[in-house]
Each structure stands twice: as structure tokens, then as C-alpha cells.
Amino acid sequence: MDIRYTTVQDAQDVRQILDLQAANHPSAISLETARSQGFVTVRHEPDVLLRMNRAYPSVIAKDGDRLAGYCLVMPREFGPEVPVLAPMFDLLETLTWRSRLLRDGGWFVMGQVCVAEAYRGQGVFDGLYAKxxxxxxxxxxFVVTEIAERNARSLRAHERVGFETFHVYPDATTGEVWHVVAMGLEA
Ligand SMILES: CC(C)(COP(=O)(O)OP(=O)(O)OC[C@H]1O[C@@H](n2cnc3c(N)ncnc32)[C@H](O)[C@@H]1OP(=O)(O)O)[C@@H](O)C(=O)NCCC(=O)NCCS
Known part of the structure; x- marks a missing residue:
């Protein structure tokens, strides 16, 4: 396996992200797969994802032409563009991580991470975050994101690369319990 870690270069990369995202959405997988392998919650509008990647290219892992995984960079100014994430951005403004008020800035949201099934458990996750x-x-x-508590695989992988949970809350509508996690970017 010869994986190359890079950033989104063109619209084709964004299309591959959307395909991998769709394949890992709960609408495309069984409950058992979601439980054991994890799942993504957000499905991005293609034009929003394209603009987000033009502003701040996301990190991707490529095996030749094939997308092995992605890690989305979502700066705060894109919060309003993904309405389903608006409550999270509102909440983040009220939180503190390691004595830093998030409303003072210095962070971005890791908007979604996914490793294609054939590449899981082989260090691609760690490679994406190193990049x-x-x-x-x-x-x-620092980088902030939130992870559903029932996505135990993702929670574990994020903890392993250095994320720490600093807030836990249930979504008022769905009841989904979210762990808000952060990691410093210092070398
Ligand atoms: C979550 C995901 C990105 C992690 O990448 P990965 O390559 O599978 O991760 P790794 O195999 O490197 O690490 C998974 C860790 O969780 C552990 N694990 C695996 N399945 C688990 C489960 N069902 N419950 C708890 N831990 C689990 C592994 O043992 C490993 O921990 P370890 O290093 O301490 O042994 C990937 O599985 C994925 O894309 N899933 C579908 C989409 C998704 O869930 N995205 C995240 C949204 S927040």
C-alpha cells in the first residue's frame, strides 16, 4: 500500500469525498456496520464543499487515483453554510478548552473524517491527522470537532491521536449524545 497524503487539488477530489461520504452515511449502511465501523452524520451540499475546499483545502489520502480517506478543514466562517452544524457552532462559542475561550478564536472545526473500508486499521487515520x-x-x-458517543471506533481513534473530550451533551431533537473534542496543533 503506497498512500500519499496531500490536500484537495480539484473538483474530482471533492466528488470522491462526496462519494465516500455517501457510502458511510447511515442511509447506506446497516445499524451493525454503523456500530462497529462508524458512520458520518453530515452530507454536504456539493457547491458548499467545493467552496470550502477552495478556501481551505482539506486533507486527503490517495492510493493512486483512489481516495483512501479524507479529513475536512472547516473554518468558522463556513459554519452558517452547513445549517445542520449551526447548533454546534453556537455551542462552541460558549465553551472553554485549556483555559481558552473558544469565542476568542485560534481554532477550526475538523468537519468530518472518513477512511474507506479497505484502508481501515492501517494507519491512514493517523496519517491524515499528521498531515x-x-x-x-x-x-x-487547535482543532475542534464533535463525535457521536455511539461511534466508539471514531472516539477511540481520535483519543489515540491526541484529542481530548471537554464537553458532552445530548442533541435536544435527536437525543444523540455528542462528545466535543479538541487537540492542540503544536509540533
Ligand atoms: C472512524 C474511522 C475514521 C477510523 O479510522 P480507522 O482506520 O478505522 O481507525 P483505526 O483502525 O486506526 O483506529 C480505530 C481504533 O478504534 C478501535 N475500535 C475498532 N472498532 C471499535 C469499536 N467498535 N468500538 C470501540 N473501539 C473500536 C480499534 O481497536 C482502534 O483502537 P486502538 O488503536 O487502540 O487499537 C473509520 O473507521 C471510518 O471512516 N468509519 C466510518 C466513518 C466515520 O465513522 N467517521 C468518523 C465520524 S466522527
Missing amino acids: LRNVCRPNFD
């Missing part, structure tokens, strides 16, 4: 740290360090101090 993300390098790419984003010049512009940000």
Missing part, C-alpha cells in the same frame, strides 16, 4: 496538523499549524492553534 492536517502540518497543513493547519501556520493558521490555527
Whole structure:
């Protein structure tokens, strides 16, 4: 396996992200697969994802022409563009991580991470985050995201690369319990 870690280069990369995202949405997988392998919650509008990647290219893992995984960079200004994430952005403004008020900035949201099934458990997740740290360090101090508590695989993988949970809350509508996690980008 010869994986190359890079950033989104063109619209074809964005299309591959959308395909992998769709394949890992609960509408495309069984409950058992979601439980054991994880799942994504958000489905992005193609034009929003394209604009987001033009502003801040996301990190991707490529095996030749094939997309092995992605890690989305979502700066705060894109919060209003993905309405389903609006409550999360509102909440983040009220939180503190390691004595830093999030409303003071210095962070971005990791908008979604996914590793294609054939590449799981082989270090691609860690490779994506190593690249993300390098790419984003010049512009940000830390990265924030939230993970559904029932996505135990994702929670574990994020903990392993250095994320720490600093807030847990249930979504008022769905009851889904979310872990808000952060990781510093220092070398
Ligand atoms: C979540 C995901 C990105 C992780 O990538 P990955 O390559 O599978 O992750 P890894 O195999 O490197 O790490 C998974 C860790 O969870 C553990 N794990 C695996 N299945 C698990 C489960 N059902 N419950 C708890 N832990 C689990 C593994 O043992 C490993 O931990 P370890 O290193 O301590 O042994 C990937 O599985 C994926 O894309 N899933 C579908 C989409 C998704 O869930 N995205 C995240 C949205 S927040």
C-alpha cells in the first residue's frame, strides 16, 4: 500500500469525498456496520464543499487515483453554510478548552473524517491527522470537532491521536449524545 497524503487539488477530489461520504452515511449502511465501523452524520451540499475546499483545502489520502480517506478543514466562517452544524457552532462559542475561550478564536472545526473500508486499521487515520496538523499549524492553534458517543471506533481513534473530550451533551431533537473534542496543533 503506497498512500500519499496531500490536500484537495480539484473538483474530482471533492466528488470522491462526496462519494465516500455517501457510502458511510447511515442511509447506506446497516445499524451493525454503523456500530462497529462508524458512520458520518453530515452530507454536504456539493457547491458548499467545493467552496470550502477552495478556501481551505482539506486533507486527503490517495492510493493512486483512489481516495483512501479524507479529513475536512472547516473554518468558522463556513459554519452558517452547513445549517445542520449551526447548533454546534453556537455551542462552541460558549465553551472553554485549556483555559481558552473558544469565542476568542485560534481554532477550526475538523468537519468530518472518513477512511474507506479497505484502508481501515492501517494507519491512514493517523496519517491524515499528521498531515492536517502540518497543513493547519501556520493558521490555527487547535482543532475542534464533535463525535457521536455511539461511534466508539471514531472516539477511540481520535483519543489515540491526541484529542481530548471537554464537553458532552445530548442533541435536544435527536437525543444523540455528542462528545466535543479538541487537540492542540503544536509540533
Ligand atoms: C472512524 C474511522 C475514521 C477510523 O479510522 P480507522 O482506520 O478505522 O481507525 P483505526 O483502525 O486506526 O483506529 C480505530 C481504533 O478504534 C478501535 N475500535 C475498532 N472498532 C471499535 C469499536 N467498535 N468500538 C470501540 N473501539 C473500536 C480499534 O481497536 C482502534 O483502537 P486502538 O488503536 O487502540 O487499537 C473509520 O473507521 C471510518 O471512516 N468509519 C466510518 C466513518 C466515520 O465513522 N467517521 C468518523 C465520524 S466522527
